[in-house]
Amino acid sequence: MSVTFSIAVYFMIWWIVLFAVLPFGRSRSQEETGNVVPGSEASAPDRPRFLRVFVLTTILASLIFGGFYWLRTSGMSLDDIPFLRPPSAR
Template structure:
């Protein structure tokens, strides 16, 4: 696997995990906290923790990417998964 291909796979994994993690950790909105910043949406997070989300996303993406690399290096592939074969059709 080339470095560019590995970086592309990691980038895709990172974005998927980022969007999976984003809904978690929003404890209070600005409206609930009673501290609405002028010009912002009242449903915006009161204290966003973007650094925490980015670090957590990177750690989880690294683990998933490591598992992907291990699976790729093991030689195990889709051909090794036993799929059900369609029933044979009889002529006549």
């Protein structure tokens, strides 16, 4: 597996995980806290905590990519999974 391919796959996994992680946690809106900044939407988060989201995303994406890399380099294929073989090949 080339370095370019690995970087591209990690980048795609990271973005998918980011959108899965964004709704985690209790985020109060500016309207709920009573601190609406002029020029922003009242439903915008009061404290978005982006650093926490990016760190959690990076950790989860690294674990998922590690599993992908292991499967890719282990030589395992779909033929190794018994219930996916056609009946004639069993």
